[in-house]
Amino acid sequence: MSAAPLVEVRDLAVSFSRGGQSIAAVNGVSFDLAAGEVMGVLGESGSGKSVTLRALLRLLPEHRTRIGGSVRVDGHDVLALRGRALDDYRGAVTSMIFQEPMLSFDPVFTIGRQIAESVKRHTGVDDKAARARALEMLDRVRIPSPARRLEAYPHEMSGGMRQRAMIALALACRPKLLLADEPTTALDATVQIQILLLLRELQQEFGMAVIFVTHDVGVAAEVSDRLGVMYAGRLVEIGPAVDVIESPSHPYTRGLLSSIVRGDMRGTRIEAIPGAPPDLAALPAGCSFAPRCAHVRPECLASVPPMRAATEDHAARCILVGPLAPA
Amino acid sequence: MNLTATLPAVVPARPAQGYWRSVLGRLVRDKVAMFCAFMLLAIVLIAIFAPWLAPYDPAAASMLKRLQPIGTEGHLLGTDELGRDLMTRLMYGGRLSLVMGIGPVVLAFVIGSLLGVTAGFAGGMVNTSIMRTVDVFYAFPSVLLAIAISGALGAGLVNALVSLTIVFIPPIVRVAESVTTQVRSLDYVEAARASGAGNAVIIRLHVLPNVVGPIFVYATGLVSVSLILASGLSFLGLGVKPPLAEWGLMLNTLRAAIYSNPWVAALPGLMIFTVSICCNLLSDGLRQAMDVTR
Amino acid sequence: MTATPILEARQLVKRFPVKGGLLGKARSWVHAVDDVSFAIAAGESLGVVGESGCGKSTTARLLVHLLEPDAGTILLDGRPIGVTNGVPLTQARRQIQMVFQDSFASLNPRLTVEASVAFGPRVHGVSQREATERARSLLARVGLEPDRFAGRYPHELSGGQRQRVNIARALALQPRVVILDEAVSALDKSVEAQVLNLLLDLKAEFGLTYVFISHDLNVVRYMSDRVMVMYLGKIAELGPVASIYDDARHPYTRALLSAMPSMNPRRRTTQAPLAGDPPNPIDPPPGCRFKARCRHAEEVCGQGDIQLYAAGEAHRVACLMDQPRAGHSHSAKAVVP
Numbered sequence: 038m039s040a041a042p043l044v045e046v047r048d049l050a051v052s053f054s055r056g057g058q059s060i061a062a063v064n065g066v067s068f069d070l071a072a073g074e075v076m077g078v079l080g081e082s083g084s085g086k087s088v089t090l091r092a093l094l095r096l097l098p099e100h101r102t103r104i105g106g107s108v109r110v111d112g113h114d115v116l117a118l119r120g121r122a123l124d125d126y127r128g129a130v131t132s133m134i135f136q137e138p139m140l141s142f143d144p145v146f147t148i149g150r151q152i153a154e155s156v157k158r159h160t161g162v163d164d165k166a167a168r169a170r171a172l173e174m175l176d177r178v179r180i181p182s183p184a185r186r187l188e189a190y191p192h193e194m195s196g197g198m199r200q201r202a203m204i205a206l207a208l209a210c211r212p213k214l215l216l217a218d219e220p221t222t223a224l225d226a227t228v229q230i231q232i233l234l235l236l237r238e239l240q241q242e243f244g245m246a247v248i249f250v251t252h253d254v255g256v257a258a259e260v261s262d263r264l265g266v267m268y269a270g271r272l273v274e275i276g277p278a279v280d281v282i283e284s285p286s287h288p289y290t291r292g293l294l295s296s297i298v299r300g301d302m303r304g305t306r307i308e309a310i311p312g313a314p315p316d317l318a319a320l321p322a323g324c325s326f327a328p329r330c331a332h333v334r335p336e337c338l339a340s341v342p343p344m345r346a347a348t349e350d351h352a353a354r355c356i357l358v359g360p361l362a363p364a
Numbered sequence: 365m366n367l368t369a370t371l372p373a374v375v376p377a378r379p380a381q382g383y384w385r386s387v388l389g390r391l392v393r394d395k396v397a398m399f400c401a402f403m404l405l406a407i408v409l410i411a412i413f414a415p416w417l418a419p420y421d422p423a424a425a426s427m428l429k430r431l432q433p434i435g436t437e438g439h440l441l442g443t444d445e446l447g448r449d450l451m452t453r454l455m456y457g458g459r460l461s462l463v464m465g466i467g468p469v470v471l472a473f474v475i476g477s478l479l480g481v482t483a484g485f486a487g488g489m490v491n492t493s494i495m496r497t498v499d500v501f502y503a504f505p506s507v508l509l510a511i512a513i514s515g516a517l518g519a520g521l522v523n524a525l526v527s528l529t530i531v532f533i534p535p536i537v538r539v540a541e542s543v544t545t546q547v548r549s550l551d552y553v554e555a556a557r558a559s560g561a562g563n564a565v566i567i568r569l570h571v572l573p574n575v576v577g578p579i580f581v582y583a584t585g586l587v588s589v590s591l592i593l594a595s596g597l598s599f600l601g602l603g604v605k606p607p608l609a610e611w612g613l614m615l616n617t618l619r620a621a622i623y624s625n626p627w628v629a630a631l632p633g634l635m636i637f638t639v640s641i642c643c644n645l646l647s648d649g650l651r652q653a654m655d656v657t658r
Numbered sequence: 659m660t661a662t663p664i665l666e667a668r669q670l671v672k673r674f675p676v677k678g679g680l681l682g683k684a685r686s687w688v689h690a691v692d693d694v695s696f697a698i699a700a701g702e703s704l705g706v707v708g709e710s711g712c713g714k715s716t717t718a719r720l721l722v723h724l725l726e727p728d729a730g731t732i733l734l735d736g737r738p739i740g741v742t743n744g745v746p747l748t749q750a751r752r753q754i755q756m757v758f759q760d761s762f763a764s765l766n767p768r769l770t771v772e773a774s775v776a777f778g779p780r781v782h783g784v785s786q787r788e789a790t791e792r793a794r795s796l797l798a799r800v801g802l803e804p805d806r807f808a809g810r811y812p813h814e815l816s817g818g819q820r821q822r823v824n825i826a827r828a829l830a831l832q833p834r835v836v837i838l839d840e841a842v843s844a845l846d847k848s849v850e851a852q853v854l855n856l857l858l859d860l861k862a863e864f865g866l867t868y869v870f871i872s873h874d875l876n877v878v879r880y881m882s883d884r885v886m887v888m889y890l891g892k893i894a895e896l897g898p899v900a901s902i903y904d905d906a907r908h909p910y911t912r913a914l915l916s917a918m919p920s921m922n923p924r925r926r927t928t929q930a931p932l933a934g935d936p937p938n939p940i941d942p943p944p945g946c947r948f949k950a951r952c953r954h955a956e957e958v959c960g961q962g963d964i965q966l967y968a969a970g971e972a973h974r975v976a977c978l979m980d981q982p983r984a985g986h987s988h989s990a991k992a993v994v995p
Contacts, residue, residue, distance in 0.1 A: 057393075081846035082817075181934075195935040196710075225709035226873065230917040231930040252846065255919025259926050278923040296851035298880040299921055303899070306858075307880075309851035313816050383768055383811060551764035552774075555824075558722045559778035559831060560751040569777070573768040 043246050044070035048106035051088050058318045062088040064270040075240060075247040077261030083314055085270035086250045090216045094133050111213050129159040132207040133216040136223050138199040142191040148202050149187025152209050159210040174205035197228040217249040233259050254297055258282055266290045269315050269325035276351030286353035289326045332357060390653040397649025400642035411458030420449040422456040422609050434627050442628040445621055450628060454635060457609040464594030465587050467525050472532035473583040480540020485548055501534040510593050514602040524603040528593055532586055539582045543575045577654050584647040588640030595636050611636050662736040663697035664867050665835050670694045670730035672716050676940060686941045690716040692891040703868040705882030707875055709936045712888040714871045718839040722756045752782060755828035759840035761820035765812040771823050772808035778831045796826040818849035837869045875918055879903055887911045890939045890947040897973030907975040910948045958985040
């Protein structure tokens with residue numbers, strides 16, 4: 038990439054203290070994201086994908102979280118933002134949508150008022166303009182009869198409508214980066230595909246970058262240009278979505294893809310990965326996937342393998358993959 | 365060599381331990397709770413062994429040594445308005461005060477849990493009739509209710525115990541009912557029912573063990589309230605009668621000396637305060653220790 | 659089917675009141691399950707799919723008698739359950755067991771894993787020693803080494819391990835039918851694969867019959883012999899897995915199938931098959947429940963109940979387009995089997 042990337046994450050590390058133990062949730066995640074690019078982050082529970090996302094918006098509880106490394110988004114040193122500057126960053130430069138839309142909305146105010154407040158707060162326009170923007174946003178996310186929905190309370194809407202309203206709230210200030218934390222996981226199948234298509238459409242229309250976290254390979258394939266795979270707090274593979282899904286390089290990615298039931302597999306056994314992910318309070322010294330890996334070698338146990346390039350823009354954290362990736 | 369076989373087990377191989385032992389383990393690590401537990405134990409032991417530990421007879425009055433200040437030779441904590449040794453009386457007073465603090469809570473815990481679990485588990489009409497009856501009592505402030513019942517029954521230790529028990533039953537029923545209602549709808553109770561288990565077995569094995577903890581924590585928090593209310597009843601002359609030693613009563617009789625000898629007069633109050641706050645902090649610690657992380 | 663089905667539901671109806679008004683009187687009803695009939699042959703796996711509010715979980719709870727139906731009967735080996743001259747309820751409960759979705763909520767946090775598994779047999783009068791022995795051998799069978807896991811408490815296990823315990827618990831009564839209500843839905847994909855493999859092994863080993871309820875169409879396809887598609891409390895389509903996936907007739911089934919993410923970044927989905935959310939099953943209007951979202955809906959769809967109609971051997975569809983002379987403009991084209 039020639040221009041400076043919109044997002045630059047370097048050696049991001051997040052640990053929580055709980056009951057005297059230190060839980061290493063994210064252990065050295067680095068990646069770049071260009072403006073207008075969509076990156077999917079695939080991982081299972083405890084892989085650190087949501088924590089990484091929250092770190093980008095500084096949503097982690099300050100008093101019991103330790104964050105290391107650096108995060109730059111559109112020229113802001115995110116980890117150094119304080120007070121007013123942090124408030125300005127949230128919503129205007131970067132905003133987020135969640136699995137549970139009720140968390141984004143205050144139950145006692147109408148949808149329209151909450152979107153308008155956010156617009157006023159970040160752009161300083163007057164009430165009328167803010168309401169006009171709210172109405173426009175509800176229309177953009179294809180909520181039927183948007184003028185009437187402005188006056189609706191969050192609990193009066195169905196699941197899919199709430200999700201649309203949350204997207205309207207998140208995009209009302211035209212952020213350059215949208216963080217999506219499993220926004221379609223709780224939805225029914227026929228609604229999920231509507232929301233995915235809507236997100237893809239709005240992303241292209243607004244030209245924003247998106248980081249889309251999910252555990253569902255199918256969903257990741259629907260939205261991502263690039264795809265990262267996380268395991269035990271590390272990015273173990275990253276590359277163009279087509280390459281990662283069609284020719285996975287890391288044994289974990291391969292195992293994950295082969296353990297997913299698809300098409301007509303009746304009568305055949307699923308190739309499941311044996312064992313379970315490691316305890317984040319006591320990570321092994323070497324590759325965290327080594328205990329479950331069929332190709333494990335002695336050097337895998339000694340130290341964490343570096344990122345190695347499989348092709349020019351496709352890299353994996355495994356010693357069995359081609360040459361070392363440039364940092 | 366098969367490397368995977370030599371790797372550490374993926375699941376940390378912890379020795380299995382019982383739930384209550386793990387709670388105790390966490391409680392022991394809580395310094396504040398442990399300090400409070402130690403203080404309470406010391407106070408209880410001193411109260412129990414008062415006849416052997418106390419330097420004087422609690423009823424031995426002396427007109428010559430009235431209202432001696434703290435640090436008087438022979439009377440370390442001074443004397444009261446009748447010249448009785450205050451340290452002795454505080455030790456003896458602990459016996460009645462602790463009985464009045466703990467007794468009603470234990471009784472209300474048993475009765476209230478029974479009613480609350482029944483209401484929560486049965487639901488429907490049974491729930492409605494129990495809970496609405498309880499609500500009637502709940503409508504009165506606890507202090508007024510205690511005074512009213514004690515007043516109606518007449519002064520005395522047993523009547524004070526009864527009135528305080530009645531005061532504490534409604535809040536415990538409420539807590540027990542809400543916890544039981546929650547547990548009753550959980551999948552493991554459904555699974556037990558689907559296995560063909562009857563109500564008795566389900567209550568004994570699946571409901572009670574999961575509701576007793578939260579109710580118990582709530583009840584321990586009530587001990588301090590009970591102690592203060594009991595002292596209040598004695599102070600008003602509705603509880604223990606003189607010359608018996610009881611912290612609330614002592615506070616009442618010493619109040620005349622509040623200007624001449626304030627430190628001595630404050631001592632029974634200090635005891636009530638210490639026991640109350642220790643109970644509350646211990647209850648908080650217990651609550652935290654019982655919280656099993658998923 | 660010639661042989662008597664192991665489990666049969668006949669015209670099941672379950673409605674829940676929606677409380678409203680001052681006195682909390684029911685003013686409207688949720689039609690959770692509305693006139694649902696199906697039969698399951700011994701050794702078969704019936705998959706049940708549908709979106710939230712379609713009644714699949716209520717059906718599961720009716721089958722294990724955690725809920726009483728408002729109307730209709732459930733038959734075990736052709737004999738009604740819980741009535742005089744029928745199968746006694748306790749015996750039916752032993753034979754039909756269930757695995758729930760939430761692995762944590764379905765285990766008593768104060769009981770060890772071993773005690774949870776041994777509980778069912780104990781209730782049915784098996785001696786403590788024998789029940790414990792059975793629990794330990796079942797734990798070993800589901801892949802949890804008894805020496806390491808038997809004495810543990812649920813919070814000391816991972817989600818996948820807890821779900822294995824729940825499976826062992828369901829099997830402890832030696833049932834013939836196991837209802838799996840979204841049993842793998844909460845698990846991570848790599849763990850889900852392990853548990854699915856285990857479920858298939860257990861089915862073969864113990865000769866079990868499964869009712870496999872899930873919202874994941876891929877998993878249902880993998881696990882089931884026949885599939886039942888439900889929409890708002892009614893059966894939309896019911897048939898052999900190949901017919902449903904390769905030759906779906908009901909517009910709703912077709913929409914569900916094309917709503918599945920493509921898994922291929924080169925061939926992404928370009929159009930959503932349906933608009934809007936599935937409606938609430940509160941006091942539904944007469945006629946086809948799907949008509950409000952169906953692109954083929956015509957006036958005739960709102961007139962009278964739509965019965966399941968044979969669209970092929972063992973393939974039933976509740977859509978007028980598949981019924982000849984039903985009055986729908988597509989009806990004429992329907993083939994008479």
